[in-house]
Amino acid sequence: MHRHIEKLHDISAKSERLIIGLMSGTSLDGLDVALCKISGDGLQSQVELLQFCTVEYDDIYRSRIRDIFSRRDVDLQQVCLLNPWIGTLHGDMVLQCLAKWHIRPEDVDLVASHGQTIFHAPRSLHGINAMPNATLQIGDGDHLAVKTGIITLSDFRQKHIAAGGEGAPLAVYGDYLIFASATQNRVMLNMGGIANFTFLPASLDAQAVFSTDVGTGNTLMDAYVQKHFAPQIYDADAAIARAGVIHPTLLSALKDHAFFAQGFPKTTGPELFNLAYLARAQQQSNTESLSHEDVMATLNRFSADMIVDALNRCAGQLGEYHLYGSGGGVHNPLLMDNIRSQLPQVQVHSTNELGINPDAKEAVLFALLANECVAGGKAQFGNAREGIPTVTMGKVSFAD
Ligand SMILES: Nc1ncnc2c1ncn2[C@@H]1O[C@H](COP(=O)(O)OP(=O)(O)OP(=O)(O)O)[C@@H](O)[C@H]1O
Ligand SMILES: CC(=O)N[C@H]1[C@@H]2OC[C@@H](O2)[C@@H](O)[C@@H]1O[C@H](C)C(=O)O
Incomplete structure (x- = not known):
């Protein structure tokens, strides 16, 4: 047997594994480690988050990614160069965290790397019937593995697409494994650049688990702040949005898009929710001269309304539930108020109350996918029709 396969076999047989989950989301704020x-494994999986850190990206990373991120007219050489560059950089960042935590790389069993999404193109977005759902994450796993010396699993989304899904949301798998409760219907709401949620019925019935993207979380607000309030990169504590008032006509124009009429589940990205989307809505509603603060107040409410609308439209199948928030959006007090005030019947919590730091949740979920890949494989998830095929995700990269 090849020694690498032997090592993988040993990791699989261990009673507990040290796995580093990495998430670099659409906000480009940093690498979550x-x-x-x-x-x-499966529903018996137990996770303890030992350490968590967001290694912030610098302006060079941001601008290199922004040059190609969710854009159709890119320099292909730049894409080619960034793939290994990000892999190695993420490897460096992992080593940096391990040094800070006084942990030796050889004591870590696996790295689970999401990579950097640079384009997400479900068929509903690209509109070419003859072509499949597609998504592209770069930051190649081989480079991470060689840099860190740790076996790395990466590129989780392709298998999901190969099995009939849109490549997202993948959070549903880990959400089901660690947050499903026999005593409480739960909705796990993540508000990163894009917002998504997973419904976990107290029946624990995998067939009834449901997950979907719902629209923009922070991405439109972030883009607007970066354009008009640089060097700020987001609306810290909603200070800007709080200084403005919601403009109802702009709000209606923002909501007037075929994406929101589409059924669930569905996925989306900044390919749709970008400044051009806002410009169209401002033109339609004749609100181009609105103050930046009013635009921000309206965008904040737009995110909240579409989250609430999606929850309510799915409410028939949800019944009574508790909502657990995660992602950077939980730190935006106005966004949270705008959601809470429209869901008076729902108890709103943070995943902190379930033992997982809300900023770390997505990275933890990728560690769980890696655990399933190496040591699981028995859990039955929902059905493929709902975008939750039972498949093993992740590609294995050895360190040498
Ligand atoms: N104190 C704060 N006040 C307001 N907003 C905040 C605060 N802290 C974080 N955020 C928001 O959270 C965003 C980062 O969220 P997160 O890291 O969950 O996104 P992501 O993982 O990149 O996105 P996605 O899950 O869509 O891939 C920031 O860009 C910002 O908009
Ligand atoms: C293609 C892609 O990277 N999508 C992300 C993004 O960020 C949130 C939302 O859009 C979600 O669909 C997904 O990430 C999470 C981790 C997921 O797959 O569940």
Whole structure:
């Protein structure tokens, strides 16, 4: 047997594994690095988040990614160069965190790397019937593995597409494994650049688990702040939005898009929710001269309304539920108020109350996918029709 396969076999047989989950989301704020101790697999998985850190990206990273991010007219050489560059950089960032935590790379079993999404193109977005759903994450796993010396699993989304999904949301798998409760219907709402949620019925019935993207979380607000309030990159504590008032006509124009009429589940990205989307809505509603603060107040409400609308439209199948928030949006007090005030019947919590830092949740979920890939494979998830095929995700890269 090849020694690498032997090592993988040994990791698989361990009673607990140290797995680093990495998430670099659509906000381009930084690389989330979550060191997890995971035992068991499937619904018996137990996760302890031992350490968490967001390694902030510098302006060079941001501008290199922005040059190609969710854009159709890119320099292909730049894409080619960034693929290994990001892989190696993420590897460096992992090493940096491990040094800070006084943990040796050889003591870590696996790295689970999401990579950097540079384009997300479900068929509903690209509109070419003869072509499949597609998504592209770069930051190649081989480079991470060689840099860190740790076996790396990466590129999780392709298998999901190959099995009939849109490549997202993948959060549903880990959400089901660690947050499903026999005593409470739960909705896990993540508000990163894009907002999505997973419904976990107290029946624990995998067929009834449901997950979907709902629209913009922070991405439109972030883009607007970066354009008009640089060097700020987001509306810290909603200070800008709080200084403005919601403009109802602009709000209606923002909501007037075929994406929101589409059924669930669905996925989206900044390919749709970008400044051109806002410009169209401002033109339609004759609100181009609105103050920046009023635009921000309206965008904040837009995110909240579409989250609430999606939850309410799915409410028939949800019944009574508790909502657990995660992602950077939980730190935006106005966004949270705008959601809470429209869901008076729902108890709103943070995933902190379930033992997982809300900023770390997505990175932890990728560590769980890696755990399933190496040591699981028995859990049955929902059905492929709902975008939750039972498949093993992740590609293995050895360190040498
Ligand atoms: N104190 C704060 N006040 C307001 N907003 C905040 C605050 N802290 C974080 N955010 C928001 O959270 C965003 C980062 O969220 P997160 O890291 O969850 O996104 P992501 O993982 O990149 O996105 P996605 O999940 O869509 O891929 C920031 O860009 C900002 O908009
Ligand atoms: C293609 C892609 O990277 N999508 C992300 C993005 O960020 C949030 C939302 O859009 C979600 O669909 C997904 O990430 C999470 C981790 C997911 O797959 O569940």
